[in-house]
Amino acid sequence: MIELRNVSKLYPNGTKGLNAINLRIEKGEFVAIVGLSGAGKSTLLRSINRLHDISEGEIWIDGQSITAAKSAQLRLLRRNIGMIFQSFNLVKRSSVLRNVLAGRVGYHSTLRTIMGLFPKKDMDLAFRALDRVNIIEKAYARADELSGGQQQRVAIARVLAQEANIILADEPVASLDPLTTKQVMDDLKTINQELGITTIVNLHFVDLAREYATRIIGLRAGEVVFDGPVEEATDECFSEIYGRPLQADEWLGEMTS
Amino acid sequence: MTAAPTPVQQANRHSDNKRPQTPSRLKHYLTAMLLILLVWGSAWKTESTLGELVQGAPNMLDLLKEMFPPSWTYMDNIAPAMLDTIRMAVVGTTIGAVLAIPFAVLCASNVVRNVWVFYPVRMVLNLIRTIPDLLLASLFVAVFGLGLVSGILALSVFSIGLVAKLTYEAIESIDNGPLEAMTAVGANRMQWIAFGVVPQVIANYISYVLYTFEVNVRAAAILGLVGAGGIGHYYEVTLGFLQYDRTNAIIIFTLVVVLLIDFISTKVRERLL
Numbered sequence: 001m002i003e004l005r006n007v008s009k010l011y012p013n014g015t016k017g018l019n020a021i022n023l024r025i026e027k028g029e030f031v032a033i034v035g036l037s038g039a040g041k042s043t044l045l046r047s048i049n050r051l052h053d054i055s056e057g058e059i060w061i062d063g064q065s066i067t068a069a070k071s072a073q074l075r076l077l078r079r080n081i082g083m084i085f086q087s088f089n090l091v092k093r094s095s096v097l098r099n100v101l102a103g104r105v106g107y108h109s110t111l112r113t114i115m116g117l118f119p120k121k122d123m124d125l126a127f128r129a130l131d132r133v134n135i136i137e138k139a140y141a142r143a144d145e146l147s148g149g150q151q152q153r154v155a156i157a158r159v160l161a162q163e164a165n166i167i168l169a170d171e172p173v174a175s176l177d178p179l180t181t182k183q184v185m186d187d188l189k190t191i192n193q194e195l196g197i198t199t200i201v202n203l204h205f206v207d208l209a210r211e212y213a214t215r216i217i218g219l220r221a222g223e224v225v226f227d228g229p230v231e232e233a234t235d236e237c238f239s240e241i242y243g244r245p246l247q248a249d250e251w252l253g254e255m256t257s
Numbered sequence: 258m259t260a261a262p263t264p265v266q267q268a269n270r271h272s273d274n275k276r277p278q279t280p281s282r283l284k285h286y287l288t289a290m291l292l293i294l295l296v297w298g299s300a301w302k303t304e305s306t307l308g309e310l311v312q313g314a315p316n317m318l319d320l321l322k323e324m325f326p327p328s329w330t331y332m333d334n335i336a337p338a339m340l341d342t343i344r345m346a347v348v349g350t351t352i353g354a355v356l357a358i359p360f361a362v363l364c365a366s367n368v369v370r371n372v373w374v375f376y377p378v379r380m381v382l383n384l385i386r387t388i389p390d391l392l393l394a395s396l397f398v399a400v401f402g403l404g405l406v407s408g409i410l411a412l413s414v415f416s417i418g419l420v421a422k423l424t425y426e427a428i429e430s431i432d433n434g435p436l437e438a439m440t441a442v443g444a445n446r447m448q449w450i451a452f453g454v455v456p457q458v459i460a461n462y463i464s465y466v467l468y469t470f471e472v473n474v475r476a477a478a479i480l481g482l483v484g485a486g487g488i489g490h491y492y493e494v495t496l497g498f499l500q501y502d503r504t505n506a507i508i509i510f511t512l513v514v515v516l517l518i519d520f521i522s523t524k525v526r527e528r529l530l
Contacts, residue, residue, distance in 0.1 A: 049441055079443035089434035094456045102452045106443035114451040155438075162442055 001026055002048060002166065002198065007057035009043055009222070017043040018054065019222040025215075027165075028196045030189065032203045032213035032230075036242055040222040041202040045168050048200070049081040050074060061166070079106035082159030082197075084188075086171040088151040092144035096135070096154050099143055100126040103162035122161070129160035133187050149180025156187055167191070169201040173208070178252055185212050205252040206238050324505040331506045335491050339510060341405060342487035343518075345480070346473040349409045353416020354466040360421035361462075365428035367436070368454060379425075386418035390476045394485035408485035412473050419469045420462075427461040428454060460529045467522045474518050478511050 002025040009017035018040050033041045046052040050066050058067045066077050090099045104122045105113045130136040133153035173181040189212050192199040203209045216233040218226030218241030226241050239245050363378040397407035439453040481489020495503040
């Protein structure tokens with residue numbers, strides 16, 4: 001369970017990234033965070049694993065405060081929170097397998113990981129993760145030989161190998177075409193349902209949010225302006241989140257057909 | 258008879274008015290004058306004239322005459338020293354390259370975010386790089402005596418400066434994404450570097466080490482002038498005895514070795530990047 005209590009983020013230049021946010025996300029939920037760019041979606045997501053520090057309030061992960069966590073404890077908390085990025089963030093010159101194994105470093109000693117001596121269990125875990133996202137045959141390819149969609153699936157495999165129980169996905173499909181978008185979102189959904197991993201996704205497309213999420217959180221100017229089950233998120237609600245009528249580019253299209 | 262201006266002409270006249278004033282060229286002229294003044298002033302102060310160059314030309318020709326034909330048989334005598342030179346470069350570069358790693362990491366502002374660390378380390382690095390390798394060799398000869406060890410130490414220190422500088426700049430230009438991903442998986446500092454930084458710069462690093470090796474072979478060839486071992490010692494000896502044909506043999510030998518090493522190293526570096 002993730003709990004945000006009165007969370008605010010003030011940037012050094014004075015702009016308010018987040019403003020007094022209170023949220024409670026239960027285990028196993030699939031949450032889509034929607035809003036215009038600059039509404040604070042990314043800031044909110046990155047506050048949860050403390051890639052960004054917040055200026056006020058507190059964030060609790062399964063009963064532990066990540067806001068107050070010191071270095072070693074923070075790393076342990078982060079180990080349980082996988083993250084997927086818009087730009088995949090793989091090491092392009094490393095092999096796919098090594099990128100996936102990078103998700104395991106939190107479980108072993110510094111020396112062992114630096115030498116690349118991962119136990120057999122980890123190798124099995126990595127291969128199974130790659131198999132789950134249907135990319136196992138690319139294990140020894142260099143990451144930059146893969147297409148964007150394949151790279152994002154490697155990133156998902158990294159999170160799986162990490163054995164995280166929370167996945168944060170920051171615009172995971174923003175740089176993918178509609179077909180690979182569907183594959184990546186399907187992968188995330190399957191993982192969420194079969195493994196019960198709490199999934200929080202920042203999304204731009206209204207129809208994607210509706211199709212995959214069970215709950216939608218709308219952000220505008222750093223504030224939660226909508227929070228409810230997907231059934232309640234009507235077009236009017238989205239217009240309110242965006243502060244204007246919905247536009248054509250807020251729909252991915254094709255999916256509904 | 259004057260025709261009424263066509264619309265195009267009218268439009269042109271309009272744009273003539275809008276055209277900005279041609280910028281003054283004064284700055285260029287001043288720059289040129291300053292440059293000429295600098296060159297002329299330097300020549301005047303060092304009392305060097307073109308006339309001297311002309312006067313010296315016959316001497317140069319004499320020297321060239323004495324250098325040819327090169328003494329090919331002398332090559333046998335200096336082969337061991339040439340091998341020593343290469344060995345010095347190999348060992349010196351390796352030691353320097355290894356020691357350069359911590360320097361490079363501590364200099365990179367995206368790895369060590371503390372200005373109180375990376376600025377002082379960069380200062381030390383700059384200091385190292387301002388000392389010419391010949392001066393370093395002389396200093397080490399004064400401490401450790403004549404011989405290869407002094408040369409190796411000089412090249413090591415020199416290599417640290419070069420490799421660390423190039424590598425830290427490479428580190429600062431890497432993709433930040435994988436670093437963020439490593440933070441997110443809960444990696445500690447060393448793991449973060451090993452999985453996020455190292456794979457992104459390793460090819461660059463190896464390329465820089467090879468380049469430094471090229472530079473070091475050339476440097477090692479003259480370190481013998483100050484007694485730090487290698488082929489350079491024979492330059493001193495042959496020049497001292499006015500055996501210019503032998504000096505020429507050394508020059509040609511050095512040239513061939515340097516070109517060969519440069520060629521191989523360049524090929525390897527092309528493959529790396």
